[in-house]
Amino acid sequence: MSRQRISLLQELPLLVFLVLVWGALWQDYSPGNLVFGALIAVGIARIFYLPPVELSGRFNIVLAAVFAGIFLKDVVVASFQVFYLAAVRGPHISNAVIAVPLRSHSDLMITATGHVISLIPGSLVVEVDRATPMLYIHVLNVTSPEQVEKVRAEVRATEAWLIRIMGSKEEVAALAAESSQGVVAQ
Amino acid sequence: MSGDAILDGLTMACLLVGALMSLAAAIGLLRFPDLMSRMHAATKPQVLGLLLMLAAVALQMRSWALLPVLLGAWIFQLLTVPVSAHMVGRAGYRTKHRRPDLLTVDELNPVVAAAAKDLAGDPEDDGGRDRGGDPAV
Numbered sequence: 001m002s003r004q005r006i007s008l009l010q011e012l013p014l015l016v017f018l019v020l021v022w023g024a025l026w027q028d029y030s031p032g033n034l035v036f037g038a039l040i041a042v043g044i045a046r047i048f049y050l051p052p053v054e055l056s057g058r059f060n061i062v063l064a065a066v067f068a069g070i071f072l073k074d075v076v077v078a079s080f081q082v083f084y085l086a087a088v089r090g091p092h093i094s095n096a097v098i099a100v101p102l103r104s105h106s107d108l109m110i111t112a113t114g115h116v117i118s119l120i121p122g123s124l125v126v127e128v129d130r131a132t133p134m135l136y137i138h139v140l141n142v143t144s145p146e147q148v149e150k151v152r153a154e155v156r157a158t159e160a161w162l163i164r165i166m167g168s169k170e171e172v173a174a175l176a177a178e179s180s181q182g183v184v185a186q
Numbered sequence: 187m188s189g190d191a192i193l194d195g196l197t198m199a200c201l202l203v204g205a206l207m208s209l210a211a212a213i214g215l216l217r218f219p220d221l222m223s224r225m226h227a228a229t230k231p232q233v234l235g236l237l238l239m240l241a242a243v244a245l246q247m248r249s250w251a252l253l254p255v256l257l258g259a260w261i262f263q264l265l266t267v268p269v270s271a272h273m274v275g276r277a278g279y280r281t282k283h284r285r286p287d288l289l290t291v292d293e294l295n296p297v298v299a300a301a302a303k304d305l306a307g308d309p310e311d312d313g314g315r316d317r318g319g320d321p322a323v
Contacts, residue, residue, distance in 0.1 A: 024254035079234040082226055083210035090217035096291040097279075118268030119233060124225055125268065126275045127294055136294040138222045138275060148291050 013055060015041045053108055056168040063165045070161075074120035081121050085141055096142035097126060100155045102133045103178075104163060104171050110135070112166075113159045120158070123151060193245050200242035207235030220285040221278040229271045236263055 015038070022037030023029045085093060102110060110133055114125040117137065127136035139151050160179075163171045214227020240256040278284065280298065 020254070021258055024258050027251040027255065075230070075234050075237075079207055079210065079231040082214055082230050083207070086210060086214035086217050086227055091219045093218060093223055093288070094290050095223060095288055097289055097294045098291055099293040099297075114272070115265070115268045118271060119230060119264065121230075122226070124222065124229070124275055125272045126222070126279050127297075128272075129297075136297075138225075140223060140226045142290050145291070 010055070011045055014053065015045060018044070054106060055108065056106070056166055056171075058169070059166045060164065063161070067161050067165060071116065071120070078119065078121040082140070089141065093141055094143055096139045096148055096151075098137055098139060098148050098152060100135045100137055100152050102135060102156075102159055103174065104159065104167060105130075105133055106168070106171075109159070109162060109167060109171070112162050113155070116158050116162070117155050120154075123155070193248075197242045197245045200238040200245065204235045204238035204242065207231040207238065211235070220288055221283040222275050223288070225271045225275050225278075229267050233263060233267055236260060 018041035019034055019037045022040065023034055026033055026037075102113060104110065104113075107130070110128060110130065114128060114135060117123045117135075118125050122140040124138045124140075125135055126138045128134075129136070135155065137151070137155065139148070142148060142151070160175055163175050167175070208231070210231040211227050214231070215224050218224045218227055237260055240260055244253060244256050279294065286292065286295070
């Protein structure tokens with residue numbers, strides 16, 4: 001089974017990341033070291049060939065910075081929340097496994113959403129269905145159906161953030177249409 | 187001199203809260219009743235704890251060359267922790283570690299049950315098709 005090759009240009013953001021990691025590891029950003037790192041990066045990308053990450057070609061750096069701040073706050077809240085629940089509720093905790101339908105079919109977007117919600121309060125991805133696309137999430141400390149709906153809305157809000165940051169134009173347009181109608185699509 | 191004192195104080199706070207997060211993870215592992223609740227305890231406080239520890243290192247070393255290394259360490263942690271938690275949780279859900287009594291809602295179980303049924307039915311279907319195809323060959 002042969003995989004479709006992608007052009008060097010599409011690979012470029014990931015190669016740049018690899019070179020930066022190489023520079024960071026040596027703590028040396030001199031041109032010679034970076035060129036050598038770039039050679040190794042290209043070599044690795046050729047030898048250990050993985051399915052290509054399909055970037056959408058747009059990235060909103062301002063929204064990304066705002067989201068990074070929100071994310072950091074959420075990580076802190078999540079950590080203390082888990083601490084509190086572990087200390088106070090402990091063995092008497094009750095949880096839920098819920099299905100959350102996502103908007104985007106892109107692998108990158110599903111992965112990013114899964115990563116972010118695994119790290120923010122109370123949720124953990126148990127199962128991913130790429131075809132639908134659907135995330136099955138284990139949520140800590142859920143006792144009522146209202147809380148389930150709240151978590152579902154939070155996950156979809158997280159995905160909306162990620163779409164606004166780096167989703168494709170079609171996804172952004174769909175998101176704008178959805179919010180202008182004021183309908184939460186299921 | 188007082189600037190150093192402030193930075194030392196910040197370092198101390200980072201180390202203390204970071205250590206507290208390790209403690210939180212340990213308490214969670216001990217007190218939570220099932221595998222998936224424990225995965226929550228093993229992922230979230232640990233990510234924050236590591237961030238604070240790395241921040242403490244950065245505050246003491248005060249070297250711009252070191253900063254990307256520390257940042258890289260944390261980013262790779264962010265990328266790998268949810269994946270490992272997902273793999274453990276996914277495997278745990280499908281084995282004896284699922285505790286339905288602890289779940290108020292479970293929307294995955296019907297899906298897994300249906301998939302398991304499909305899987306059990308498939309070999310027979312294929313066998314039927316093979317036998318049906320034989321005379322033509």
